[in-house]
Amino acid sequence: MNGRCVITVGDLGEFGIVARIAGRLPQGRTVLLGPGDDAAMVGAPDGRVVVTTDLLIENRHFRLDWSSAYDIGRKAAAQNLSDVVAMGADPTGIVVGLGLPAATAAGWLDDLADGFRDECDLVGASVVGGDITRCDLVVIGVTALGDLGGRPPVTRAGARPGDVVAVAGRLGHAAAGLALLQADRAGGAGPDDPNPELTALVDAHRRPRPPYPCGAQAAELGATAMLDVSDGLLQDLGHVADASGVGIVLDPAAFAVPAGLETAARLLGADPLEWVLTGGEDHALAATFPGGVRLPPVWTEIGRVTEGKGVEVEGRTSEHGGWDHFRA
Amino acid sequence: MNGRCVITVGDLGEFGIVARIAGRLPQGRTVLLGPGDDAAMVGAPDGRVVVTTDLLIENRHFRLDWSSAYDIGRKAAAQNLSDVVAMGADPTGIVVGLGLPAATAAGWLDDLADGFRDECDLVGASVVGGDITRCDLVVIGVTALGDLGGRPPVTRAGARPGDVVAVAGRLGHAAAGLALLQADRAGGAGPDDPNPELTALVDAHRRPRPPYPCGAQAAELGATAMLDVSDGLLQDLGHVADASGVGIVLDPAAFAVPAGLETAARLLGADPLEWVLTGGEDHALAATFPGGVRLPPVWTEIGRVTEGKGVEVEGRTSEHGGWDHFRA
Numbered sequence: 001m002n003g004r005c006v007i008t009v010g011d012l013g014e015f016g017i018v019a020r021i022a023g024r025l026p027q028g029r030t031v032l033l034g035p036g037d038d039a040a041m042v043g044a045p046d047g048r049v050v051v052t053t054d055l056l057i058e059n060r061h062f063r064l065d066w067s068s069a070y071d072i073g074r075k076a077a078a079q080n081l082s083d084v085v086a087m088g089a090d091p092t093g094i095v096v097g098l099g100l101p102a103a104t105a106a107g108w109l110d111d112l113a114d115g116f117r118d119e120c121d122l123v124g125a126s127v128v129g130g131d132i133t134r135c136d137l138v139v140i141g142v143t144a145l146g147d148l149g150g151r152p153p154v155t156r157a158g159a160r161p162g163d164v165v166a167v168a169g170r171l172g173h174a175a176a177g178l179a180l181l182q183a184d185r186a187g188g189a190g191p192d193d194p195n196p197e198l199t200a201l202v203d204a205h206r207r208p209r210p211p212y213p214c215g216a217q218a219a220e221l222g223a224t225a226m227l228d229v230s231d232g233l234l235q236d237l238g239h240v241a242d243a244s245g246v247g248i249v250l251d252p253a254a255f256a257v258p259a260g261l262e263t264a265a266r267l268l269g270a271d272p273l274e275w276v277l278t279g280g281e282d283h284a285l286a287a288t289f290p291g292g293v294r295l296p297p298v299w300t301e302i303g304r305v306t307e308g309k310g311v312e313v314e315g316r317t318s319e320h321g322g323w324d325h326f327r328a
Numbered sequence: 329m330n331g332r333c334v335i336t337v338g339d340l341g342e343f344g345i346v347a348r349i350a351g352r353l354p355q356g357r358t359v360l361l362g363p364g365d366d367a368a369m370v371g372a373p374d375g376r377v378v379v380t381t382d383l384l385i386e387n388r389h390f391r392l393d394w395s396s397a398y399d400i401g402r403k404a405a406a407q408n409l410s411d412v413v414a415m416g417a418d419p420t421g422i423v424v425g426l427g428l429p430a431a432t433a434a435g436w437l438d439d440l441a442d443g444f445r446d447e448c449d450l451v452g453a454s455v456v457g458g459d460i461t462r463c464d465l466v467v468i469g470v471t472a473l474g475d476l477g478g479r480p481p482v483t484r485a486g487a488r489p490g491d492v493v494a495v496a497g498r499l500g501h502a503a504a505g506l507a508l509l510q511a512d513r514a515g516g517a518g519p520d521d522p523n524p525e526l527t528a529l530v531d532a533h534r535r536p537r538p539p540y541p542c543g544a545q546a547a548e549l550g551a552t553a554m555l556d557v558s559d560g561l562l563q564d565l566g567h568v569a570d571a572s573g574v575g576i577v578l579d580p581a582a583f584a585v586p587a588g589l590e591t592a593a594r595l596l597g598a599d600p601l602e603w604v605l606t607g608g609e610d611h612a613l614a615a616t617f618p619g620g621v622r623l624p625p626v627w628t629e630i631g632r633v634t635e636g637k638g639v640e641v642e643g644r645t646s647e648h649g650g651w652d653h654f655r656a
Contacts, residue, residue: 051368
């Protein structure tokens with residue numbers, strides 16, 4: 001115990017931590033063997049397993065003063081589950097590698113685990129295993145698995161000229177929320193004048209809401225290509241254009257810019273459409289569909305696939321803005 | 329480019345790095361979709377997938393002045409592949425999350441990727457995907473997947489009184505090699521007097537050699553419990569004893585202590601059997617088998633399972649030594 005009478009992960013030790021966290025993580029029906037052995041075991045009824053991984057580093061992907069442990073857990077899970085969903089698969093389980101300073105409060109770790117659990121619960125997945133070690137920074141490695149349920153995977157490479165481009169989920173919200181935090185304007189005019197429109201944007205940065213059900217839905221509707229928007233719409237659609245050998249032309253009028261984004265943009269002197277087109281981390285899904293398809297209202301048509309190359313926004317010169325984790 | 333005319337990962341940028349690494353990673357027959365999409369896809373013909381993850385942190389799990397990038401890649405892959413094998417499964421693929429300082433030389437990263445590739449190649453697995461981001465420390469998150477080929481998983485919980493305890497692979501070599509490095513005696517009497525026995529121990533620390541084929545073999549021989557020795561034999565067998573609700577009694581005379589360990593122990597004033605019993609990171613396999621089983625010579629019988637609890641070394645008081653990543 002330390003002098004502050006807060007139990008830390010250093011007090012618990014590696015095996016104490018593992019036992020404590022495992023107790024917070026119920027195992028769903030897809031899990032055949034949960035935490036506690038050399039490896040976990042998850043059902044893969046399709047005979048193929050989808051797998052994706054992300055590494056999140058303190059002060060680069062999250063800040064401990066801007067996000068709670070619970071939010072960080074939700075977000076770290078969400079960005080991986082979203083990648084699974086963007087293949088048209090159903091997430092089944094995640095494993096988490098954690099690096100934590102020894103002085104981390106055990107309650108902080110509980111909240112982080114609860115965040116992982118609750119985000120996984122949204123899609124019927126479970127935290128099936130992990131690894132924990134000491135590190136001066138908080139480091140979170142998440143790997144998510146998914147099952148395709150007999151569907152073909154929807155890659156980035158199948159878009160064809162004549163397809164329509166559509167998105168499901170939010171765009172630009174997380175970027176606006178981050179900009180508000182960076183400008184110290186998360187509360188609007190000040191802490192005594194909270195603005196719910198702005199608070200919602202900051203919440204979007206802290207805790208993305210990927211449109212999970214839309215992934216398998218898109219696959220079933222015959223989506224020819226799909227990805228989740230993690231680095232910015234223009235940059236991510238650029239990957240679809242490159243992988244598919246096509247061009248993409250977007251109609252800027254197709255994007256409804258919500259009032260909250262307009263408010264935040266006025267406050268910060270920013271262009272809200274720039275957030276929509278280049279902001280990442282909302283984990284919207286962007287997909288291409290055969291021209292004749294009838295899309296449910298959760299999907300918004302934003303453009304079309306052409307014979308060209310790259311991504312063009314009609315009437316706008318764009319620089320393919322987005323996030324590069326070594327250059328930014 | 330920087331002034332030293334060395335291309336760094338910062339020069340390449342995230343997408344340049346990914347393209348460069350992907351070119352070094354051939355995809356094996358178990359891979360249905362390799363790197364470059366939101367997620368990879370790996371065959372899971374058994375209908376169940378085994379999954380395990382480990383997080384390795386610079387200066388905690390490896391030192392850049394003691395291990396080459398190639399060795400670090402080999403070791404990071406090995407410790408995860410070994411966990412898959414310890415379930416009785418065949419590794420199929422790994423994903424790697426990398427945090428790297430921007431000044432890391434691109435050639436260092438090439439060597440790391442080659443290490444991952446070559447270790448995976450030993451077991452027919454591939455590096456199917458990953459994530460790369462900037463970090464002040466080198467951080468490596470590895471997740472390995474495996475297929476059980478119709479076999480039941482071999483957990484830690486199935487040992488029964490009357491079973492024999494056996495190990496395959498090396499014990500204490502990596503611990504002795506680490507002790508030599510820590511004492512600055514890796515070269516023996518000095519750099520002008522290299523001692524191949526000691527060099528072999530240091531190599532064992534840098535690059536473990538898990539007995540990969542013995543995992544599925546043990547499952548087929550009816551092993552009742554199994555794990556890989558990553559934290560030290562006594563501590564790891566303690567997990568088997570706890571999970572199975574049994575005791576384990578080891579016969580210290582059963583351990584052949586190789587001449588190299590004796591030499592290193594004399595040099596450092598250490599007890600070689602202590603390394604054998606408590607040293608981790610060689611990734612030997614320890615398993616329990618029904619009493620009557622005839623074990624191939626690669627397995628050494630070292631004790632038996634009893635009705636008691638905990639692990640006892642006959643004629644020796646032991647403290648269950650091993651490695652706790654928060655306490656050590």
